Amino acid sequence: MASGMANIVQFENVGLRYGTGTETLSDLSFTLTSGSFYFLTGASGAGKTSLLRLLYLAQRPSRGVVRLFGEDAGVLPRARLPGFRRRIGVVFQDFRLLPHLSAYDNIALPLRVAGIPESDIEAPVREMLAWVGLTDRGKAKPPTLSGGEQQRIAIARAVIGRPEILVADEPTGNVDPDMAERLLHLFDSLNRLGTTVVVATHDFHLLNRIPNARMMRLEKGRLHDPTGALRHPPASPA
């Protein structure tokens, strides 16, 4: 990775607690640089999804500081959240496609939310459908699509707005190995276009598919690397 890249995300002693329970995430300090590719690994329940929720602003930290695009996300007023969210693409673990909308309309959603005129929407949506190999499935509703097809529609929806960060939660969890590799290839090509990609997965076979990817390993809510084999992103300077 080139040195001198801007820090797009910074976590400083971040903790997350749901309600009055114990901390789901504890003492997380790391920095993500712009244009990099990160894998977030860890067993189920390690806190990967919670960390991603902090990244895509679905959650505020209970303590510590989360900086996104140079601003403290913990104190961002609600009115500014939509603007930040439009800079982040999210592939949800359960896809979260709107079942009553066609694949085409699901992919077009971020552009419509951003107020892009209808006349400027069709071309990029068609391009995305082609990119994920579903050109002929534009009119299909999500319930009629296979898991892999839904996954690809979810990815297309996440990237159509050309986000600065792409966050994907177990994006290969519902697809066969070939499709998993294909999806990773999509993420890689997006990363080459400059998007910072964070992929949460517990599939260790995927990790070496992206040679330049950095890795973060979560264990019981803490960043952990017991073997030293995995590459941590550098901790934020104090």
Added chain:
Amino acid sequence: MKLSLNPNAPDRRLLDEGRRTRAMTWIMSVMLFLTVLSGGLGLGMLAATAQLDRQLSGRLTVQIVEPDAAVRDRQARELVAALRSTAGVVRAAEVDRARLAELLKPWLGDTGLDPDLPMPAMIDVDVRGDAAVRATEEAARRIAPSARVDRHAQWLSPVRSFMATLTWLAGGLVLLMASATAAVVLLAARAGLDTHRDTIEVLHMLGSTDLQVARLFQRRIAIDTLLGGAIGAALALGLIWLLQSRFDALGSELMSGVALQQRDWFLLLLLPLSFALLATFAARVAVLRALAKTL
């Protein structure tokens, strides 16, 4: 997100229409039916009260109660002459004795109209303004000390008061219905938010503003209110028209005042539109308040 009234517009499909109920349309239909009826009653009563005021406020009857018929007739003639030259008196005329006898016939019968019967002389007076009323009373006291001046408005004041009460009651009902409509919309908006929670969460995560989400709901509720309101208002206006034609058939001078004018019909037609605006505003407030509690 551009908002369009075209039913096939992409933004119209964002909320799942399949999970929509028609209950709101029918509730609004009933609400507007009752509201327009109440409004019609209020406007009718207002018109009738105004007509009553116009007809009675300037109308007086002077009774000259004098046992001596010659003195009574002289006083009546002098008073009519004096009143006709009084400023503000539009008309002063003695009630024809034959007409008076006709009026008394139901009580006294044909044989009761004895020329010796000391019937009072009655003078109908139409005046303009309170000063003319006072001038009439002074003239009556001066010319016929035994005369009594009756203001028609005074003896019909219980009727007027009752009509005014009905007008206020109708106005109150319209306000009550408006409040109930707002409450129903608040509940419907909250229920809608609950039904479409997943969609809203996705829209938020994709960068939708609260206002964009609120617009989806307020447009849907506005359309339901307009549709239901149009049905309810049409039925109510039809019923009012039917009642009005029945009043006209009665031929009653008092009931004819209840007739709605063009302006009144226009005001009633504005009710569904006003309620749609109210519902839109209530939905917007409800959705924005609910969303403000989320991240």
